[in-house]
Amino acid sequence: MTLIFLYGTLRHDALRKIVLGEDAPAHKALLPGHGVFHAGQAAFPMIAEASGAAQGLAVEASKAAVARMDYYEGAFGYDRRPALIEVDGERRDAEIYWPQTPPERGAAWSLEGWAATLGDLATETAHEAMWGFGRLSPADLAANFTMMMRRADSRLRRRASPGPVTRRSDLGRDDVNVEDSNRWLSFFAFEENRLRHRRFDGSMSDTVTRAGLHGCDAAIVLPYDPVRDRVLLVEQFRYAPFLMGDPRPWCLEPPAGLVDPGEAPEDAARRELAEEAGVTAQRLEPVARCYPSPGALAEYQHIFVGITDLPDRAEGFGGLAEEYEDIRIHILPFAELERLIETGEAAVGPLILAAMWLKLHRDRLRSA
Known part of the structure; x- marks a missing residue:
């Protein structure tokens, strides 16, 4: 066993148990001549x-638990x-985890x-980590x-705000039994499960x-200028159509x-509008919150129409170089957007959904 002095986030009982993989004995302890600060x-x-x-806590950790902490803290x-x-x-x-390159000391933590x-x-x-x-290294x-x-933030948001049950059945996660699971990690994660789920007749399905x-959660905003009756679209290379x-x-x-951890979807929509198109929404009109493709894509979309000002000068190029974005900005009359959807040139689902919503509410927005 190795005695480890924990002074930071691993003092949190639930997090520590996941990271160590065991419920290691822990006792209150002190490290004289030191303090805990924001990094x-x-x-x-x-x-x-x-x-x-x-x-802090003095934790008696097994060799396996120490290896897990080395990976996490590393x-x-x-x-x-x-x-x-x-x-x-x-x-x-004892041993403690010390920053390899100590950053500037922040406020007391x-x-x-x-x-x-x-x-x-x-x-x-930590479950996925x-x-x-x-x-992984x-x-x-x-x-x-x-x-x-x-992804974790999205899961927490789904649990905190489950959708209503009025027409659909009241089956839940307890009605799914996962027998085996495998996962591949990159920017996104790909997961494959062998499972059984409850059938509508009450029996369990075959495996x-x-x-x-x-x-994860994504924020999408269609900018609309009700005075000029025009919208703003961005054009960029997309990998999925390339794969197709x-x-x-x-x-x-x-x-x-993508919605950042702890960020409200509305704030993410405003941020993306500024980063990609350089414009500011006066207000956001909620369009839909939905799964775009629930058969295989674990993503949840928050779609808005952003009321804004779109003069001619708003056209050009946008995006963040550090995110490798190469974006062309288009400003066009709403009638042209309808034509692009009809011809199939505009073939992105959230755009079509936002345009349909805008067609229903356009007179209200323009009169306001």
């Missing part, structure tokens, strides 16, 4: 020399170093403050961690294989992007 502007902490003593740039701690007034040799805002998200993310133990985990957080792509063999894999679509 620069990050939400997670670092240890640094300071007056007083850093509060993704954030931390490794183990020896330390002399106090447990029940007794000095004991609080476990309670972190847990209140990020505890559930970190715990949910620790699935990668033995499959710490560097691979670091590269994929933001997308893991987005079936189902596969799907793990996305489409001779023209550049698509016309509304500005869109």
Whole structure:
């Protein structure tokens, strides 16, 4: 067994159990001459020399648990170093996770403050992160961690806001029995399960294989100028049409992007509108919240029409270079958008849905 002094997020009981893979014995402990601070502007902490003593937990971890912690902490740039701690007034040799390249020391860090805002998200993310133990390197985990957080945030949002049950059956997740699971991780995650599910007659189905792509929540906003009766579309290369063999894999679509962890979909819509098109929405009109392709795509879309001002000068190019975006901006009359949908030149589902909604509400928006 190895005695590890934990001073940061792994003091959170639920997170620690997932990361260690066991319920290791833990005791209150102190690290004299040190304090716990934010690692620069990050939400997670670092240890640094300071007056007083850093509060933490002394955890008796098995060899397997230490290996799991090395993987998890290594993704954030931390490794183990020896330390002399106090447990029940007794000095004991232990090890702590120390930043390999200490960032600028931020404000004092609080476990309670972190847990209140990020505890559930970190715990949910850890399930996928620790699935990668033995499959991913710490560097691979670091590269994929933001997308893991987005997926975790989406799962938490779905659980907190389940859809109503009025017409559909009241079957739930307890009516699905997963027998075997496999997963491949990249920017997205691909998961394949062998499972059985409840049938409408009450029996369980035979074992079936189902596969799907793990996305996350996405915000989509169609900018509309009710004074000039025109919309804004962006055009960019899209990989999925390319995979389908489409001779023209550049698509016309509304500005869109992924919802960041802890971000409201409305805020994500406004952010993407500014980043991709350089315009600001005066207000957002909700169109739909939906699964675009529930048979195989685990993504949830928040679709809006953004009321804005679209003068001629708004045309041009947009996007963020650091995200490898190459975007052309089109401003066109609403009637032309209808024509593009009819001819099939505008063939993106959320755009068609937003345009149909706009056709129904256009007179109201223009009169307002």
